Amino acid sequence: MDYFLLRAVVDEINAHTAGCRVRDIVMPEWHQLFMVLSNQRVLAFSALASPNYLALAPQGHPITGVDRDYPFGRILRHSLKGAYLLKAALFGVGERLVRLTFGTVNEGRKQKFHLVFEVMGRHSNLFFLSEAKEILAVLKENSDLSTARPLLNGSSYSPPPSSNRAWPEHGTDFSDLPQAKKSIAFPPYLIEYFHRFPDEFPPFMQAIEAKHYQCVRHEFGTREFYSVVPLTHAAIQEYFTSPSALLLQEKQRERSGWMVQRDKLVRRIDELIARERERIVEFTAEKEKRQNYHDLLKQAELLKAHLYVPIVENSVHCVDYATNTTMDIPIPPDTTPTEYMNALFIRARKDRTALFHLAAQIAKREERLATLEQEQYHLRWAQGMEEVVATREWLLGQKTLPKKGKRNQNKGISRIKRLEVEGYEVAVGLSSRANDEVTLSARPDDWWFHAKDIPGSHVVIRAHNRAEPPENVLFTVAAIAAYYSRASDATKVEVDATRRKYVRKVAGAATGLVYYTHQRNFIISAEAMQNVPSLTLC
Structure with a gap:
């Protein structure tokens, strides 16, 4: 979402919502917020990397999903429900920062609040501020005081560092x-366009200043882009009734885009799984062939003890005094017994060494196969392009991985879902790495759950320094583990539960692979799993 589109949306909000009251606030996902106004219009926010937008939806716009009672949404509802939307404004020229100002009257005392939306791709964030610019709530907290801008409740809000880019004044500014x-x-795309057609820069800026918006989808060369003012030398592919209509349609396209990428990654993982299985079959067959190295070694030892025996009909008659049996060992033509004995020793030694390496390769391939199956399953819970890209980079070793010594840009993506069950916090891992994080960060007395012998999520009840969870809580959490497993469509699922102290991760084991003991078993029905989506998020 570029600056001009954001500016057009801000002007649209001021034109259609000034003086409207906030009727309700809904957060169906942690990154998504809908603000229902008294004129039945809906302000839609998305702080996900893709889609990433602020839009004013038309009357009757459907709100997908139900409110999950996130803390950020709870605070907004408490403070802004019934408040008046006074105005929307940008922070500065070229900056993608929007401030929505609300006014309330509480016991005769007027108050103002600000909702600041920083539209910055994967770094997008929402801040709820007091009139004095004190942070009352933040969607994505950053408690690291060593960073340039810690984001903590109670601290003063400061905008992100400016990009320090210049604002052009003439078409000649695009010549280089x-x-x-x-x-x-x-x-x-605008820089490239005005580089080729500098004479169109002044009328473009005049239309922006006069708020003469006409949103279109352009095709210019091999590039396709959106503009709030039509450009003469770019082919128009589609018109939109408003900036928000453009954004809401683009949101659907972007959502479809990351889903296509997810499905593409799932198919790629299918190919890798088939390849790993083929390799395991090949290595297993090769291992079976080399299991007879003991027989080769025995023949070589017998030949060594019977080198003095003459060759009769191309074989050496040997006596095995350990078993009191005899054996005729054939000698290949043009080969002496000594040469054949040495060849047998070499083959036996090679087969024995190969068995060791084949066993290691089979174990490695089986771990890789388990990781691929686990991640393929967990992709069904991905929520955007950011998670799909992070999984692809980590799992397939794409060239988009950061270079050695550089910070991993996807390091901060958390694939852990947190639920609340009768006051107990429950953590659910939605990837192999998240499973390791959930399990290894748990306390020894926490309860740990996993579907029995089936790929799925590691689920932990945070029970440290708490009363022992009652049986109905344990059963509900077992249902969560069954729901987030590959067998979630089955009529019944077996789930193992044990204390975290009985869960062990062997050094060098694949990500997400653990071993456990002292488990108890739950049988979860399909009816019990149906209640999991309605659980409250922490």
């Missing part, structure tokens, strides 16, 4: 294309 891309605060 490489320099313009580095220094001008315009989207790349």
Whole structure:
């Protein structure tokens, strides 16, 4: 979402919602917020990397999902329900920061609050501020005081560092294309366009200043992009009634886009799983062939003890005094018994060494297969392109992985779902790495759950320094483990539960692979699993 589109949306909000009251606030997902206004319009926010937008939805716009009672949404409802939306404003020219100002009257005392939306891709965030710019709530907290901008409740809000890019004044500012891309605060597609057609820059800016928006989807060369003002030399593919209509349609396209990428990754993992299984079959067959190295070694030892025996009909008659049996060992033509004995010793030694390496390869392939199956299953819970890309980079070793010594940009993506069951916090891992994090961060007395002999999530009840969870809580959490397993469509699922202190991870084991003892067993029905989606998120 570029600056011009955001500016057009802000103008649209001011034109259609000034003085409207907030009727309700709904957060169906942690990154998604809907604000229902008194004129039946809906302000829609998405702080996910993709889609990432602020839009004013039309009357009757459906809100997908039910409110999950997230803490951020709870605070907004408590403070802003019934408040008046006074105005929307941008922080500065070229900056993608929006401030929505609300006014309330509480016991005759007027108050103002601000909702700040930082539209910055995967770093997008929502802040709820007091009139004095004190942070009352933040969607994505950052408690690391060593960072440039810690984001903590109670601290003063400070905008993110400016990009320090220049704002062009003339079409000639785009003449040096490489320099313009580095220094001008315009989207790349507009920089390229005004580089070729500098005379169109003044009318474009005049239309922006006059708020003469006409949103279109352009095709220019091999690039497709959106613009709030039509460009003369770019082919128009589609018109939109408003900036928000453009964004809401783009949201659907982006959502479909990451789903296509997810399905593509699932198919790629299918190919890798089939390849790993083929390799395991090949290694197993090769291992079976080399199991007879003991027989080769025995023949070589017998030949060594009977080198003095003459060859009769191309074989050496040997006596095995350990078993009191005889054996005729054939000698290949043009080969002496000594040469054949040495060849047998070499073959036996090679087969014995190969058995060791084949066993290691089979174990490695089986671990890899388990990881692939686990991640393929967990992809069904992915919520956006960011998670799909992170999984692809980690699992398949794509070239998009950060170079050695550079910070992993996907390191901060958390695939852990947190639920609340009768006051107990429950952590659910939604990837192999998240499973390790959930399990290894648990306390010894916490309860640990996993579907028996089936790929699925590690689930932990945070029970440290708490009363022993009652039986109905344990059963509900077992149902969660069954629901987040590959057997979630089965009529019944067996789930093992044990204390975290009885769960062990062997050094060098695959990510997400653990061993456990002292388990008890739960049988979970399909009816019990149906109640899991309605549980409250922490």
